[in-house]
Amino acid sequence: GAVVSQHPSRVICKSGTSVKIECRSLDFQATTMFWYRQFPKQSLMLMATSNEGSKATYEQGVEKDKFLINHASLTLSTLTVTSAHPEDSSFYICSATDRGNGYTFGSGTRLTVV
Amino acid sequence: AQSVTQLDSQVPVFEEAPVELRCNYSSSVSVYLFWYVQYPNQGLQLLLKYLSGSTLVKGINGFEAEFNKSQTSFHLRKPSVHISDTAEYFCAVSSMDSNYQLIWGAGTKLIIKP
Numbered sequence: 613g614a615v616v617s618q619h620p621s622r623v624i625c626k627s628g629t630s631v632k633i634e635c636r637s638l639d640f641q642a643t644t645m646f647w648y649r650q651f652p653k654q655s656l657m658l659m660a661t662s663n664e665g666s667k668a669t670y671e672q673g674v675e676k677d678k679f680l681i682n683h684a685s686l687t688l689s690t691l692t693v694t695s696a697h698p699e700d701s702s703f704y705i706c707s708a709t710d711r712g713n714g715y716t717f718g719s720g721t722r723l724t725v726v
Numbered sequence: 727a728q729s730v731t732q733l734d735s736q737v738p739v740f741e742e743a744p745v746e747l748r749c750n751y752s753s754s755v756s757v758y759l760f761w762y763v764q765y766p767n768q769g770l771q772l773l774l775k776y777l778s779g780s781t782l783v784k785g786i787n788g789f790e791a792e793f794n795k796s797q798t799s800f801h802l803r804k805p806s807v808h809i810s811d812t813a814e815y816f817c818a819v820s821s822m823d824s825n826y827q828l829i830w831g832a833g834t835k836l837i838i839k840p
Binding site for chain 1: 760762768769770771772775816818820827828830831832833
């Protein structure tokens with residue numbers, strides 16, 4: 613079946629530094645990738661949608677200059693949290709789909725900013 | 727606009743008893759429907775999905791769901807639960823018109839009592 617690899621699974625960084633999270637579709641072409649954030653005991657919050665080769669579409673309230681998304685190929689999308697602060701600590705999950713027939717999720721990245 | 731309602735935030739049930747997790751959606755177009763499970767401290771895993779065809783969909787781990795267009799529901803069922811089913815369950819809907827963006831329910835925590 614479809615597999616999406618997301619890494620790192622956990623990262624601890626100092627306040628003010630940047631962190632890059634990668635999301636790769638291993639055996640299918642991901643026409644669209646999604647980035648979610650999950651706060652404790654809450655549902656997923658969609659941050660942005662990216663189609664290969666185009667700029668990401670950010671949801672209202674998500675700072676595009678802080679959460680940089682790049683979807684340079686049909687198998688790779690990256691989320692960079694720039695100048696991270698403790699309030700950015702969260703669980704980030706990516707998802708990939710090939711024209712909506714199914715969604716495959718990465719295993720998530722637990723970001724802790726100290 | 728599409729929306730998904732999971733009426734129960736928590737469902738406690740005894741081990742080996744049947745369970746139903748409710749999901750209702752609102753949409754004016756044809757939809758794709760999904761159930762995902764999230765085990766503690768893990769990413770999301772697809773349980774089952776409805777894209778077209780038979781309205782009764784069987785998934786992994788003994789779960790099944792029935793698409794009811796007239797009631798706009800996609801309830802998840804399992805005839806006999808195990809302690810290992812303890813997790814958070816999310817219902818989601820998407821359509822071509824929304825660029826395949828998944829609209830999520832708030833989640834239902836399934837609590838298995840011994």
